Amino acid sequence: MAYSGKKVLVTGADGFIGSHLAEGLARSGAEVTALALYTGQDRCGWLDDVDGEIRSQMKITRGDVRDASLMNRLVDGKDVVFHLAALISIPHSYEAPFSHIDVNVTGTGNILEAARYHGTSRVVHTSTSEVYGSAQTVPISETHPLVAQSPYAASKIAADKLAESYALSFDTPVTTLRPFNTYGPRQSERAVIATVIRQALDSACDAIKVGDTSTVRDFNYVGDTVGAFLKIGLVDKIDYGRAYNAGSGSSVTIAEMIDTIRDITVTNKPVVEEASRIRPANSEVRALIADPGDLNSVSGWKAEVDLKSGLGKTVDWWRSRISQGQVRDDTGYIV
Numbered sequence: 322m323a324y325s326g327k328k329v330l331v332t333g334a335d336g337f338i339g340s341h342l343a344e345g346l347a348r349s350g351a352e353v354t355a356l357a358l359y360t361g362q363d364r365c366g367w368l369d370d371v372d373g374e375i376r377s378q379m380k381i382t383r384g385d386v387r388d389a390s391l392m393n394r395l396v397d398g399k400d401v402v403f404h405l406a407a408l409i410s411i412p413h414s415y416e417a418p419f420s421h422i423d424v425n426v427t428g429t430g431n432i433l434e435a436a437r438y439h440g441t442s443r444v445v446h447t448s449t450s451e452v453y454g455s456a457q458t459v460p461i462s463e464t465h466p467l468v469a470q471s472p473y474a475a476s477k478i479a480a481d482k483l484a485e486s487y488a489l490s491f492d493t494p495v496t497t498l499r500p501f502n503t504y505g506p507r508q509s510e511r512a513v514i515a516t517v518i519r520q521a522l523d524s525a526c527d528a529i530k531v532g533d534t535s536t537v538r539d540f541n542y543v544g545d546t547v548g549a550f551l552k553i554g555l556v557d558k559i560d561y562g563r564a565y566n567a568g569s570g571s572s573v574t575i576a577e578m579i580d581t582i583r584d585i586t587v588t589n590k591p592v593v594e595e596a597s598r599i600r601p602a603n604s605e606v607r608a609l610i611a612d613p614g615d616l617n618s619v620s621g622w623k624a625e626v627d628l629k630s631g632l633g634k635t636v637d638w639w640r641s642r643i644s645q646g647q648v649r650d651d652t653g654y655i656v
Contacts, residue, residue, distance in 0.1 A: 323555050324461020325350030325483035330395055332356045332386055332432065333405030334379075337508045339546045342403060344371045347378045349551070352394025352397060356406065359383040365440070386428030389435075392457045398434035401554045402431045402444045407480075409613045410511060411451070411473045416470035426483065433487045434442040434629040443553050446484040448564055450502065450539070450609045460612035463499070463564050470606060481564060488562025496561055499554050501568030505543030514540065514632070517579055518639045521586040528591045529583075532598035534576040537567040537608040542631030545624040546607050558592075559619055569624035581629055583585040585636050597654060606651065 329346050333339040334355035343355045343474045357365040365381055383392045396402055408414075408424040429446060436444045446503025453461050468641040469475035486491040502512075513531065520526040549567035553559065574582075579592055598607070617623050626634075 322645060323349070324401075326352065327400045328352045328354075328398055329554075330354045330356065330399045330402045331405065331633075332403070332428075333407060334360070334381070335368050335506075336405060337367060337498075337512075338447075338503055338543060338546055339403075339405040340367035340371060340504070340507055341543050341551050342405065343368065343379060344375055345547050345551060347375050353379040354399070355379045355381045356386070356395065357381055357383050358385060358406070363458050364528060367534040370481065370507060376409040382553075387423060389431040391508055392428075393435045393438065396441060397439050399439075400442050402436055402441055403428065403550060403554060404433060404444060405447045407447065407477070409449075409473065411471045414471055414473035414476070418476075419477040421473050422479070425473075426479045429483055433493060434523075436495065437491050437493045439492060442494060442604050443554060444484075444493065445550060446480065446495055446497045448497045448499040449474075449546060450499060450566075450568070450611065451606060452478045452481060452499070453609065455605075455607040457541075459568055459608060460610045461566070462612040463615060464655040469523055473558070481575045485562045487571070492561075494561050496526075496553060496559050497564040498549060499564045499566050500546045500549065500565065501539040501541055501609055503543050503546045506633050508543075508635075514578065514582070514635065517582050517588070518632075518636055519643075520641055521582055521588050522636070525589065528593045530581065530593045530595050530598065531575065532594065533577065533581065533605060534592065534594060535545055535574060535604065537572050537599055537611045538573050538578070539570065539611065540578065540628055540631070541567070541569055541624050542557060542626035542634070545626050548625075549620075549622050551615065552622040553616070556620040565616040565619070566611045566613050567616055567622070567624075568613050570608075570611055570613055571624075572608070573628065578632075581632055584634070587630070 334343040335357035504514040
């Protein structure tokens with residue numbers, strides 16, 4: 322309950338990880354302002370799925386991180402700002418790279434400038450393991466070179482460096498959390514685990530269609546990732562301006578992950594690799610395996626949910642959604 326009474330802003334609170342973080346903060350007694358991207362559909366993304374009693378404890382604000390004036394108002398008076406809002410699609414970044422730059426770089430700049438102006442006690446900026454590109458050394462520590470294998474990765478590297486510059490230039494108390502692949506309830510089918518589970522359970526699917534199954538990933542259950550955010554948001558022994566990896570240090574191939582899901586769901590559906598699901602040429606990151614030692618050292622955080630248990634929890638959530646007819650499209654809304 323260390324967050325009890327603290328005034329906290331979560332950008333991207335309508336997203337997968339953001340909704341879980343906002344929920345966790347509210348359950349911990351924080352005064353949460355949850356920023357959701359405005360749409361004309363009068364919805365708040367995955368915040369709509371949060372228990373009504375918990376959601377009523379949040380102040381949900383619709384807006385866009387690209388709006389500097391609004392960010393200035395929202396950051397004012399906050400003790401901690403968790404900045405998760407981002408445009409995250411790797412394939413889409415090939416089609417619209419400047420959209421990713423606008424949201425991920427300009428949006429981050431607006432948050433940092435507002436925090437600088439108001440003297441915010443701490444900003445946690447969210448990065449991604451994609452900034453490392455294919456592993457040159459494993460496990461990947463924070464000193465690994467940053468390699469932009471997609472316009473999306475480039476936009477996140479730029480945002481990370483902007484956060485670093487605000488710490489070094491203006492003493493802004495900003496630190497960067499770099500989660501490795503996160504999965505769990507509320508994740509859209511843009512993510513491989515979500516689409517595999519839905520296809521495994523969906524009676525309308527006679528096969529599980531995926532892209533490249535030979536790549537290696539460090540998968541982390543969303544509850545563990547949220548735990549990393551909660552730790553880094555308050556821990557005293559932190560170095561501002563630098564990044565901390567949040568990952569398990571364990572890895573599997575996509576093919577091995579699919580086999581585990583097939584076992585849990587008790588399905589013998591064949592796995593079919595589709596060319597349309599494979600990433601653009603030269604963008605595929607072959608291996609991502611975290612070295613989370615620095616985060617563990619400063620905060621005591623470590624991943625606790627093993628892959629099979631986490632996949633089981635996620636399968637249960639998907640079973641519930643499908644049984645209620647609440648399958649979601651890529652924007653996170655019921656179809």
